[in-house]
Each structure stands twice: as C-alpha cells, then as structure tokens.
Amino acid sequence: MKALAVDLGGSHAACALVADRDVVAVEEVPLEAARGLASALPAIADALRRAASRAGGSPRDCAGLAFGFCGLVDSEAGRVLSTNAKYDDAPSLDLPAWSRDSLGLPLRLENDARLALLGERHAGAARGEDDVVMMTLGTGVGGVAMIGGRLLRGKHFQAGVLGGHLVADFEGRPCTCGGVGCVEAEASTWALPALCRATPGFDASPLAGCDPLDFEAVFARAEEGDPVAVAVRDRCLRVWAAGAVAMIHAWDPEVLVIGGGVMRHAAVVPAVEAHVHRHAWTPWGEVAVRAAALGDRAALLGAVPLLEGP
Numbered sequence: 001m002k003a004l005a006v007d008l009g010g011s012h013a014a015c016a017l018v019a020d021r022d023v024v025a026v027e028e029v030p031l032e033a034a035r036g037l038a039s040a041l042p043a044i045a046d047a048l049r050r051a052a053s054r055a056g057g058s059p060r061d062c063a064g065l066a067f068g069f070c071g072l073v074d075s076e077a078g079r080v081l082s083t084n085a086k087y088d089d090a091p092s093l094d095l096p097a098w099s100r101d102s103l104g105l106p107l108r109l110e111n112d113a114r115l116a117l118l119g120e121r122h123a124g125a126a127r128g129e130d131d132v133v134m135m136t137l138g139t140g141v142g143g144v145a146m147i148g149g150r151l152l153r154g155k156h157f158q159a160g161v162l163g164g165h166l167v168a169d170f171e172g173r174p175c176t177c178g179g180v181g182c183v184e185a186e187a188s189t190w191a192l193p194a195l196c197r198a199t200p201g202f203d204a205s206p207l208a209g210c211d212p213l214d215f216e217a218v219f220a221r222a223e224e225g226d227p228v229a230v231a232v233r234d235r236c237l238r239v240w241a242a243g244a245v246a247m248i249h250a251w252d253p254e255v256l257v258i259g260g261g262v263m264r265h266a267a268v269v270p271a272v273e274a275h276v277h278r279h280a281w282t283p284w285g286e287v288a289v290r291a292a293a294l295g296d297r298a299a300l301l302g303a304v305p306l307l308e309g310p
C-alpha cells in the first residue's frame with residue numbers, strides 16, 4: 001500500500017509518500033506553530049504533491065493521508081480536540097474536508113505519538129509485538145500504549161497517550177497541561193533551563209554559560225565531571241525511569257520502546273532498563289527495553305498501519 005503522511009511538529013511538517021515499510025520521498029515544510037495550522041495547509045498540500053511526484057506518481061495513487069498531530073485528537077471524526085500551545089486553531093478545522101478537496105484522499109487523523117508507535121511496530125523496534133509502550137524523550141515527554149495489538153484510545157481519546165503527564169513528584173513543578181510534577185515538567189527539554197537554575201551551585205557551573213541550555217549541554221558537562229550537570233542528568237534519568245515503571249504498571253506491555261532525540265545519549269536506555277528490571281512489578285517476566293529504531297521517520301511509517309487499521 002502507498003500512503004501520504006504528515007508528521008506535524010512544533011517547527012516543521014514532514015510530508016511524505018510512504019510505501020509499506022519505506023519512506024519513498026519526504027518534503028519538509030518549515031512552520032511556526034504560533035501562527036496556527038489553517039494558514040499552513042496550502043503549503044502542506046503542495047509538499048505532499050511534490051513528495052508524490054518525486055516518487056513518480058500523484059496523490060491519487062495513494063490509499064489515503066495519515067495526519068499525525070501534536071495534541072489530543074478524535075481519530076474517528078478526524079478532528080483535533082485539544083492543543084497545548086501549538087496550532088491552537090486546529091480544533092476549528094475540518095481536516096478530512098481539506099484532504100478531500102485539495103488531494104482527493106480520505107484522511108485519518110491520529111495523535112503523533114500514537115502514530116510513531118504504530119510505525120515502530122510496523123517497521124522498527126517493536127515489529128511483531130502486540131503489547132507495547134513507547135516513551136519519547138524530547139521537547140516534552142510522550143508516553144503511548146498499545147494493548148493486544150490495538151492502540152489504547154479511550155472514550156475521550158486520551159487513554160494511553162498522556163504518559164508524559166503521569167506524576168513523578170506530587171509536590172513538583174507546574175506543567176503546561178495544568179498538572180503538577182508531571183514527568184515532562186520534571187525532566188524534558190522545555191523544563192530543563194528552570195531545572196538547572198534551581199540546582200544548588202548552578203551559578204558557578206559551566207552550565208550557566210551554555211546557550212542553549214539543553215540535554216546536549218547537560219550530558220557533555222556531566223561527562224566532564226561538573227557536579228551540577230551530574231546532579232541534573234541523574235535526576236532526569238530517575239524521573240524517566242520512574243515514568244517508565246508507571247507506564248508499565250498502567251498498561252502491561254512486554255516491550256518498552258524509548259524514542260526521541262534525548263534517547264541517543266548512551267546513558268539513557270541502560271539507566272531506564274536497569275531501573276525497570278529492578279522496580280517494575282511484572283511477575284510474568286521482564287519487560288524488554290529497546291531504543292527506537294526509526295528516529296523522526298517513525299510517525300511517517302505509521303501511515304500504512306493507521307490507514308489499514310480499524
């Protein structure tokens with residue numbers, strides 16, 4: 001099956017033609033999430049046509065368009081339900097009508113993290129697995145679940161998709177979601193500068209001169225032995241590991257896939273794995289902890305299973 005796919009991120013949209021387990025052609029469209037989605041749709045449609053043309057075809061060769069959105073979505077009606085400071089006009093848009101009118105294709109809308117899990121299961125680190133949790137470490141923290149081969153969605157489409165908003169510290173930091181001490185409020189790229197500044201000794205640490213103050217900087221300074229960077233790094237590793245155990249207790253997976261840019265630091269997967277094997281209550285055996293295999297192509301490769309699925 002061929003499909004068109006859109007993975008909408010905070011700063012760009014990846015627009016692709018995929019054929020089963022291959023991204024055949026991809027076009028990147030730079031975007032500003034603060035300007036909304038409606039004004040970006042013509043450029044996204046053009047990029048999808050270009051991707052199809054580079055692959056030697058047209059949108060009409062495809063079974064449909066899979067659209068991954070960074071928010072809560074009603075995947076049955078194809079409507080965005082709620083946003084978190086990105087593309088805030090999206091709930092007012094009729095994306096299936098836009099796809100029909102501009103591309104001649106049916107559209108399936110899904111949360112981007114769910115789409116990435118479908119991709120890792122179709123072509124990546126979770127091939128052949130039916131019970132999978134995927135945790136994504138990046139600007140925020142994603143946590144999504146598949147149980148018995150089906151994405152967990154729930155009555156209000158928010159089941160199994162808010163793993164980053166499980167609570168790691170009930171007396172912790174305010175989160176963008178309205179919660180307190182969520183995993184992503186305690187350990188994510190957006191939370192990191194405030195976390196560093198709140199760590200004793202920050203002003204005298206080389207971290208104070210880092211711009212941007214991101215996980216690249218923290219992991220590099222920690223390897224050089226800076227005690228503030230070591231403290232921040234180790235606390236974040238414990239937060240992610242605690243989040244992983246909470247997701248495992250909630251959703252009963254056999255495989256935990258860890259994705260996102262931060263995962264590429266060598267310490268992350270082994271630290272989470274060791275904590276999970278020590279602390280998760282799984283009397284049937286050990287949850288396999290694996291690094292994601294598809295990087296930023298995971299959501300695009302979720303297109304075919306999304307369009308084929310129930």
Ligand SMILES: [Zn+2]
Pocket residue numbers: 164165175176177178179180182184185
């Ligand atoms: Zn939260």
